[in-house]
Amino acid sequence: MRQIAVMVGQRLALGLLTLLAISILIFGATELLPGDFAEAVLGQSATPETVAAIRRQLGLDQPFWVRYWAWLSGALQGDFGASLANPDRRVADMIGVRFGNTLFLAGYAAAMAVPLALGLGILAALWRNSVFDRGVNAGALTAISFPEFFVAYVLILWLGQSGWFPTMARVPAGVEMSERLWRTFLPALTLTLVVTAHMMRMTRAAIINLLASPYIEMARLKGVSPLGVITRHALPNAIAPIANVVAINMAYLITGVVVVEVVFVYPGLGQLIVDSVSRRDIAVVQAVALIFAAAYVLLNLAADVVSTLSNPRLLHPR
Amino acid sequence: MGVATLLAVMAGVVLGGAAAAWLFRAALVALSRGALRRSLRGAPLTACFGMLVIALYLGVAILAPLLAPYGERAVVTVQFAPWSADHWLGSDHLGRDMASRLIYGARNTVGIALATTALAFMVGTTLGLWAAVVGGWLDGALSRAVDVLMAIPSLIFALLLLTIFGTSILTLVLVIAAVDATRVYRIARAVAQGIVVMDYIEAARLRGEGGARLIFREVLPNAAAPLVAEFGLRFCFVFLAISALSFLGLGIQPPTADWGSMVRENATLITFGDVTPLLPAGAIALLTVAVNFVVDWQLHRASGLRE
Numbered sequence: 001m002r003q004i005a006v007m008v009g010q011r012l013a014l015g016l017l018t019l020l021a022i023s024i025l026i027f028g029a030t031e032l033l034p035g036d037f038a039e040a041v042l043g044q045s046a047t048p049e050t051v052a053a054i055r056r057q058l059g060l061d062q063p064f065w066v067r068y069w070a071w072l073s074g075a076l077q078g079d080f081g082a083s084l085a086n087p088d089r090r091v092a093d094m095i096g097v098r099f100g101n102t103l104f105l106a107g108y109a110a111a112m113a114v115p116l117a118l119g120l121g122i123l124a125a126l127w128r129n130s131v132f133d134r135g136v137n138a139g140a141l142t143a144i145s146f147p148e149f150f151v152a153y154v155l156i157l158w159l160g161q162s163g164w165f166p167t168m169a170r171v172p173a174g175v176e177m178s179e180r181l182w183r184t185f186l187p188a189l190t191l192t193l194v195v196t197a198h199m200m201r202m203t204r205a206a207i208i209n210l211l212a213s214p215y216i217e218m219a220r221l222k223g224v225s226p227l228g229v230i231t232r233h234a235l236p237n238a239i240a241p242i243a244n245v246v247a248i249n250m251a252y253l254i255t256g257v258v259v260v261e262v263v264f265v266y267p268g269l270g271q272l273i274v275d276s277v278s279r280r281d282i283a284v285v286q287a288v289a290l291i292f293a294a295a296y297v298l299l300n301l302a303a304d305v306v307s308t309l310s311n312p313r314l315l316h317p318r
Numbered sequence: 319m320g321v322a323t324l325l326a327v328m329a330g331v332v333l334g335g336a337a338a339a340w341l342f343r344a345a346l347v348a349l350s351r352g353a354l355r356r357s358l359r360g361a362p363l364t365a366c367f368g369m370l371v372i373a374l375y376l377g378v379a380i381l382a383p384l385l386a387p388y389g390e391r392a393v394v395t396v397q398f399a400p401w402s403a404d405h406w407l408g409s410d411h412l413g414r415d416m417a418s419r420l421i422y423g424a425r426n427t428v429g430i431a432l433a434t435t436a437l438a439f440m441v442g443t444t445l446g447l448w449a450a451v452v453g454g455w456l457d458g459a460l461s462r463a464v465d466v467l468m469a470i471p472s473l474i475f476a477l478l479l480l481t482i483f484g485t486s487i488l489t490l491v492l493v494i495a496a497v498d499a500t501r502v503y504r505i506a507r508a509v510a511q512g513i514v515v516m517d518y519i520e521a522a523r524l525r526g527e528g529g530a531r532l533i534f535r536e537v538l539p540n541a542a543a544p545l546v547a548e549f550g551l552r553f554c555f556v557f558l559a560i561s562a563l564s565f566l567g568l569g570i571q572p573p574t575a576d577w578g579s580m581v582r583e584n585a586t587l588i589t590f591g592d593v594t595p596l597l598p599a600g601a602i603a604l605l606t607v608a609v610n611f612v613v614d615w616q617l618h619r620a621s622g623l624r625e
Contacts, residue, residue, distance in 0.1 A: 022466060030482055141607070150599035154596065157588055251471065255473040258566070262565075277480055277568055280484070285477065293470045293474065296470070300469075
């Protein structure tokens with residue numbers, strides 16, 4: 001038990017260190033510009049007064065580390081400063097509700113995608129080289145190759161036009177859960193279709209990889225049914241690679257929401273970052289990028305911990 | 319459309335594709351000689367279909383001005399004209415010919431994606447092989463830097479950089495190439511690490527070779543096979559990333575004909591049940607599927623994976 005706590009603690013510390021490096025990178029990227037950001041944003045319309053105003057707001061008259069420290073300590077307390085495009089609005093207020101919406105959409109898609117992918121992967125491994133296996137594999141390879149907006153518009157055309165599901169995923173505050181699930185079904189389904197393929201292929205590969213080991217042959221010889229061999233004997237040892245690929249795809253979901261939110265006009269963080277990029281509102285982009293990156297790092301950390309726990313040998317590195 | 323007709327159409331498309339792929343393979347086998355012929359004979363139909371599609375796209379991209387009935391940016395008719403004999407696929411939101419823009423899009427979208435992938439590969443491979451050959455502190459420093467860069471989701475990182483540098487085709491190419499070069503670096507370094515411990519590399523070092531000569535003359539030729547397969551995969555990612563950014567209005571800017579932005583500009587038609595805006599998206603999807611099919615075959619061959 002102590003070893004596990006130490007291991008989790010070490011991974012957490014490493015994750016925090018990574019996050020710190022990422023925050024320096026996200027905040028410091030503006031330093032890459034020749035000249036400074038105020039001139040670059042204003043471009044042709046730069047007058048000495050407007051440049052000075054933006055400089056003051058971004059604190060560009062102060063050294064980098066002072067600005068970075070002010071930004072980081074504010075961010076840790078949930079305060080990301082004021083929006084650059086609209087100085088009356090706080091970035092934290094713009095993010096607030098949208099963050100919850102994005103988490104809801106990603107969670108909804110994950111709840112559909114993970115069981116589907118694991119089920120299909122196990123079945124494909126069970127009936128490998130059958131028509132089912134080949135069909136699912138070719139389908140998965142095709143689905144991986146589709147851009148998200150293609151999948152989204154095909155679904156709109158097919159399910160949305162027939163009136164079964166709304167094509168605009170606007171969610172008014174205070175609607176019931178069932179209503180909310182129904183309204184956001186199409187964006188969630190789009191995300192599900194996009195991430196399922198990769199998870200399913202990896203699940204199948206991880207299980208098939210194990211089927212050649214002697215202990216599986218032993219289980220077969222003693223008369224365990226094919227399904228039993230896979231679920232009782234192969235699956236527990238395949239948890240590590242499967243947990244990894246699930247985490248990678250959850251992390252992918254977080255960035256995948258950007259395009260899907262724009263297609264379905266869903267009020268989430270993805271739409272906010274896209275709007276802010278075209279307005280060059282660096283304060284909002286930095287805040288959202290930091291949130292996405294933190295989620296990404298946390299998910300990878302979780303996968304790391306799960307795969308170490310699933311394999312006791314990894315707890316005792318030589 | 320009923321489910322039965324939908325299934326019939328899908329079956330027809332699959333059968334048609336398989337037949338075209340079979341014919342294409344027969345033609346390739348007849349035209350080639352030696353080892354190439356033997357490997358082509360064993361190619362699965364999916365890979366042949368992929369090669370056929372890639373060849374078609376290249377043909378369209380190169381011959382675009384000859385094939386397109388109208389100019390890329392010319393406004394030739396009313397807005398959102400329906401399909402007709404004059405305008406095969408109707409017109410877009412400004413009255414430009416949809417079919418012509420689709421054809422020019424092959425040149426612009428695929429060309430920019432190819433250039434970006436090539437740039438990412440040059441930077442990523444050079445740095446990766448360099449790190450593996452030199453080792454030590456250089457390898458450590460480069461690898462830690464890449465680790466941090468890769469801990470940020472690529473689309474988000476690209477969005478951050480586009481905010482700072484603004485949106486133009488040049489910044490788009492540089493930004494995506496920079497983001498993808500980190501992924502190429504990882505692969506190139508991993509491949510090269512298996513190679514630099516070989517005896518012939520040591521012999522080359524003892525001969526006095528070093529630096530660029532060692533990297534490009536000794537290591538690179540032996541790392542080429544996995545890197546070529548990675549190039550195909552990486553092209554798919556870059557192509558999808560550029561299309562997604564263009565779709566979001568942050569990539570290739572109008573009036574250049576580009577598949578991603580064409581979908582966005584004409585998306586309103588979809589709500590009226592018109593499939594025209596899906597054609598550029600489908601063109602993106604088809605090319606990515608084709609490249610993936612070919613890469614899958616090559617990876618399968620290279621790994622000798624047999625169950």
